[in-house]
Amino acid sequence: MDRDLSEDDSVVDLSFEAESPLAPPAELLERLPSYDWLFQRGGQQIMFPPLEAPGRPLEQRCWSSFLEHSRVPLVTEEVAREALLSFVSSKCCYGSTAAGDLIIQELKQQTLCRYRLETFSESRISEWTFQPFTNQPVDGPQRGTSPRLWDIKVQVPPMFQEDTRKFQVPHSSLVKECHKCHGRGRYKCSGCHGSGMVRCPSCSGAKRKAKQSRRCQMCSGSGRRRYERVSPALRCSTCSGRGSKTCATCKGEKRLLHFIQLVIMWKNSLFEFVSEHRLNCPRELLAKAKGESLFKDENTAVYPIVDFPLREISLASQRGIAEHSAALSPRARVLQQRQTIELIPVTEVHYWYRGQTYVYYIYGTDHRVHVVDYPDRYCFGCTII
Numbered sequence: 088m089d090r091d092l093s094e095d096d097s098v099v100d101l102s103f104e105a106e107s108p109l110a111p112p113a114e115l116l117e118r119l120p121s122y123d124w125l126f127q128r129g130g131q132q133i134m135f136p137p138l139e140a141p142g143r144p145l146e147q148r149c150w151s152s153f154l155e156h157s158r159v160p161l162v163t164e165e166v167a168r169e170a171l172l173s174f175v176s177s178k179c180c181y182g183s184t185a186a187g188d189l190i191i192q193e194l195k196q197q198t199l200c201r202y203r204l205e206t207f208s209e210s211r212i213s214e215w216t217f218q219p220f221t222n223q224p225v226d227g228p229q230r231g232t233s234p235r236l237w238d239i240k241v242q243v244p245p246m247f248q249e250d251t252r253k254f255q256v257p258h259s260s261l262v263k264e265c266h267k268c269h270g271r272g273r274y275k276c277s278g279c280h281g282s283g284m285v286r287c288p289s290c291s292g293a294k295r296k297a298k299q300s301r302r303c304q305m306c307s308g309s310g311r312r313r314y315e316r317v318s319p320a321l322r323c324s325t326c327s328g329r330g331s332k333t334c335a336t337c338k339g340e341k342r343l344l345h346f347i348q349l350v351i352m353w354k355n356s357l358f359e360f361v362s363e364h365r366l367n368c369p370r371e372l373l374a375k376a377k378g379e380s381l382f383k384d385e386n387t388a389v390y391p392i393v394d395f396p397l398r399e400i401s402l403a404s405q406r407g408i409a410e411h412s413a414a415l416s417p418r419a420r421v422l423q424q425r426q427t428i429e430l431i432p433v434t435e436v437h438y439w440y441r442g443q444t445y446v447y448y449i450y451g452t453d454h455r456v457h458v459v460d461y462p463d464r465y466c467f468g469c470t471i472i
Contacts, residue, residue, distance in 0.1 A: 159198050159379055162434040162449055164191045170449050171436075174456035175463075185440050185463035192444065195435040197364055201378055202400050204358040204389075204407040204426045207247045208419040211236050212350045213256065220342040226260045233258045236349055243353070246423045250353045259347035265337035272341040273331045279323035353422075356415065358407035362399055366435045368448040368457055376451035378429030385425040392426070400428060 162170075168191065175181040213236055233256050244250040264270035322328035333339040361373045382392075392404040404426060415421060434449040440462050448457040 159430050159432040159452065161196055162194060162432070162454070164194065166454065167191060167194060167434065167436050167449060170454040170456050171447060171458075173454075174458070175461075180465045181461060182463035182465065185461065189438040189440040189445075191436060191438045193437040195366065195437070197366060197433050199364050199373060199431045199433060200362040200381070200397055200400050201373065201376075201429045201431050202360045202392075202403045202407070202426070203429070204404070204411065205247055205424065206356045206358075206411040206415060206421055207423045207425075208354055208356065208415050208421050209243070210352050210354070210419040212352070213347055214350065215345060216348040217343040217345045219338040219340040220262050220344040221340055223344065225262055225344065226255075226258055226346075227262075228258055231258045233347065239349060241351060243422065247355045247425065248353070249355050252351050254349045254351070256347040256349050261345045262342055263345060265334060265341055265343050267336035268334035268341070270341045272334055272337065272339040274334055276323060276326035276330055276332050279326065279330065284323055284328065354419070356411055358403075358410060360400070360403035360407070361431070362397055364433065366433055366448065367446075367459070368433055368435070368450055372455070372457055373431055373433065373450060376431050376455060377453045378431040379452055380427065381430050382428040383425070384427075385423065387423060388421060389424040389426050392428075395428070 168186070168189075171186045171189075172183060175183050175186045236256070239254065239256070241252065241254065265272070268274050323330075326332050334341075337343055359374050361370055384392075389408065391408050392401050395401045395404075407426075408424075411421075411424075431451060432449075436447050436449060438445055438447075443462065445462060446459045447461070448459075449455070450457065
């Protein structure tokens with residue numbers, strides 16, 4: 088006679104429990120002197136970085152010389168037409184007739200300034216984590232004191248390239264029985280409650296079909312049957328008819344290797360500002376446009392620009408640096424900063440076609456096009472950019 092798994096002391100019923108926590112209860116783990124706070128603050132801690140000395144302030148600059156040697160070529164009618172033809176040819180539903188026959192009436196040209204600040208920072212978080220213990224070497228407290236998190240040396244990725252890496256803190260490993268299955272390696276299946284079988288799909292467990300006196304032939308009148316003597320259709324699909332499942336936390340190994348994990352995040356924070364203009368070209372396009380470099384300053388910490396001829400650029404520099412400092416200084420270490428000023432040419436093209444006037448924009452040094460209302464379109468499924 089088959090023995091019901093609910094009576095099996097080697098399998099614990101976890102069908103009512105939630106998913107495994109990141110770490111077992113704190114009382115199951117020995118305390119590491121250098122990491123007591125992990126038991127007191129929810130199992131995770133953001134480490135505050137050591138303070139760094141600021142960079143040197145910018146010297147007074149002669150911006151007129153910068154501007155004189157950084158003139159962006161003007162857009163001619165020929166260039167404007169070629170830019171539109173190139174744009175139209177890249178769109179499946181745009182005809183080239185209008186681009187070829189239009190009459191350009193006016194070119195309104197402006198050169199905008201784009202200020203951009205990048206701050207490359209590093210933050211560190213420590214947390215308890217675990218993995219199944221498969222008799223691998225254990226680097227525990229008996230082998231030494233765990234180093235402080237900011238004393239752990241790691242290879243920094245290239246500047247201004249974001250990345251996230253995880254490391255095991257030396258001498259922080261502990262081996263304990265699995266807190267999910269209590270060291271059994273398996274637990275009762277929640278789908279069949281340990282029986283290995285499911286309700287008969289033919290009679291729905293009633294042992295006979297509705298309005299019929301004879302017993303159900305599929306389950307022989309039992310309503311459900313053991314998986315050894317039953318069609319695969321009646322086996323519990325959750326556990327394949329076994330009645331129990333391998334513990335997903337320890338993968339059946341019964342024990343876990345706990346250790347403190349160091350998570351390092353390198354982030355590149357970006358602040359952008361485009362000077363005011365009178366043209367109806369979307370600002371988000373101008374923020375991504377290719378421009379001509381006018382000024383670049385890179386250091387471990389940059390100082391605000393205070394004497395630029397366009398005052399709004401100076402104010403943007405001050406605001407961007409202040410915002411990054413306020414957001415990052417409490418929780419991250421700034422590794423490098425870079426601020427740039429670029430010139431972005433924008434041309435508003437007014438043209439006439441079949442009795443009506445239209446407008447499109449040419450922006451950036453690579454002559455990208457933004458069309459407001461192109462007259463020669465075949466469908467309405469394309470996105471205008």
